[in-house]
Amino acid sequence: MSVLPDPGASRAVLIGTSRYDHLEQLPAVSNNLTALAELLGGPLSLRIPASHLAVVENPPTPSAVMEPLRQAAAEATDTLIVYYAGHGLIDPHDTLALAMPHTQPDHIETSLDYDWLRQTLLNSRAQRHIVLLDCCYSGLALGRMSGPRGLADHAAVEGTFLLAASAETRTALAPIGDTHTAFTGALLETLSHGIPGGPPLLDLETVYLHLRRTLEARAHPVPQARNRNSGSRVALGRNQSDLPAAPLAGAADPRQPDYRLWPDPSAISTVIGFFTNLATVREVSGLTQREVSTRSAGRISTGTISKLVNGDTLPTTWTSTAAYLSACGVPDDQIQLWHGAWQELRRNAPAAQERTATPGGGTAEAGKARRRLSALWRGRGH
Numbered sequence: 001m002s003v004l005p006d007p008g009a010s011r012a013v014l015i016g017t018s019r020y021d022h023l024e025q026l027p028a029v030s031n032n033l034t035a036l037a038e039l040l041g042g043p044l045s046l047r048i049p050a051s052h053l054a055v056v057e058n059p060p061t062p063s064a065v066m067e068p069l070r071q072a073a074a075e076a077t078d079t080l081i082v083y084y085a086g087h088g089l090i091d092p093h094d095t096l097a098l099a100m101p102h103t104q105p106d107h108i109e110t111s112l113d114y115d116w117l118r119q120t121l122l123n124s125r126a127q128r129h130i131v132l133l134d135c136c137y138s139g140l141a142l143g144r145m146s147g148p149r150g151l152a153d154h155a156a157v158e159g160t161f162l163l164a165a166s167a168e169t170r171t172a173l174a175p176i177g178d179t180h181t182a183f184t185g186a187l188l189e190t191l192s193h194g195i196p197g198g199p200p201l202l203d204l205e206t207v208y209l210h211l212r213r214t215l216e217a218r219a220h221p222v223p224q225a226r227n228r229n230s231g232s233r234v235a236l237g238r239n240q241s242d243l244p245a246a247p248l249a250g251a252a253d254p255r256q257p258d259y260r261l262w263p264d265p266s267a268i269s270t271v272i273g274f275f276t277n278l279a280t281v282r283e284v285s286g287l288t289q290r291e292v293s294t295r296s297a298g299r300i301s302t303g304t305i306s307k308l309v310n311g312d313t314l315p316t317t318w319t320s321t322a323a324y325l326s327a328c329g330v331p332d333d334q335i336q337l338w339h340g341a342w343q344e345l346r347r348n349a350p351a352a353q354e355r356t357a358t359p360g361g362g363t364a365e366a367g368k369a370r371r372r373l374s375a376l377w378r379g380r381g382h
Contacts, residue, residue, distance in 0.1 A: 004267065079130060096141050142224055161204045163224075177199075
């Protein structure tokens with residue numbers, strides 16, 4: 001069964017090199033990073049808070065990549081997403097190296113050894129790892145993960161999924177004048193607009209198969225993937241073509257089946273995850289905040305609903321949340337599961353609040369996280 005990561009317990013590190021001293025320039029990579037960061041942090045994808053997402057553009061040295069990567073690997077307990085866009089090179093041992101701005105093709109030590117990234121994932125606390133490589137010859141990383149002593153076999157956690165933009169003998173396509181590279185552009189398009197007739201959740205296997213069909217039809221290099229355990233079941237967002245534009249007819253009638261895929265409260269482990277999933281409930285319902293208020297028979301106002309879906313402090317009472325879920329059309333048995341998740345978070349509230357940072361929260365930890373992200377953006381090399 002597909003699962004959406006808890007954004008409060010997940011981290012993403014987006015790495016890209018658009019400017020080079022000795023290699024061909026890739027200006028589309030800068031657009032890739034901006035668009036992917038906005039998407040992962042927004043309602044069309046995972047709603048990862050800005051404090052949980054590091055953007056590293058044009059890093060001057062490999063160490064400038066490894067520091068935020070190690071931090072994310074240490075903090076993530078649900079899902080760790082690592083993305084790289086730029087030139088990929090082959091080292092003397094026929095393995096992959098990721099090019100930095102000052103990389104010289106005949107001095108492989110000036111690039112980022114892919115095995116360093118791999119080792120960081122091995123040391124991660126995350127349950128699941130997602131690696132997205134949009135670079136030339138990125139297919140070589142598949143061999144590093146698929147061998148008898150590869151990443152998935154050594155990892156002590158469940159689920160590893162690698163999606164690579166091209167085969168090892170093909171160069172990843174970056175069409176001149178296009179806003180994004182071919183692979184990332186197709187990925188952004190898929191997550192933003194959905195897959196007509198696809199499943200409610202866009203898990204990695206579904207995304208991969210759709211990208212293959214899309215890129216092949218455009219005569220672009222087709223991506224490759226490597227999955228271990230349940231990594232392919234991790235979703236990058238909800239299928240936007242599957243979300244209702246209006247409430248389903250008969251949804252309020254308990255005799256009618258409800259085929260909507262509601263957020264799974266059992267997957268919530270953080271306060272951030274609680275609120276982002278509450279917001280998703282309304283989107284799945286197809287109702288506006290005013291409509292939810294009306295359906296609650298006056299039990300909750302639009303202002304209360306706004307606080308519920310945009311909050312950063314767990315409600316001290318359950319009444320408003322229960323009324324909101326019921327008005328959205330969530331079945332009673334699932335509302336009970338939501339109640340259990342709320343109770344569990346309440347029991348662990350001090351630790352959960354300390355652990356998680358929200359985009360607009362006022363905790364000291366949130367402030368530190370936002371300052372770290374701001375510093376990374378300042379160091380992008382512009």
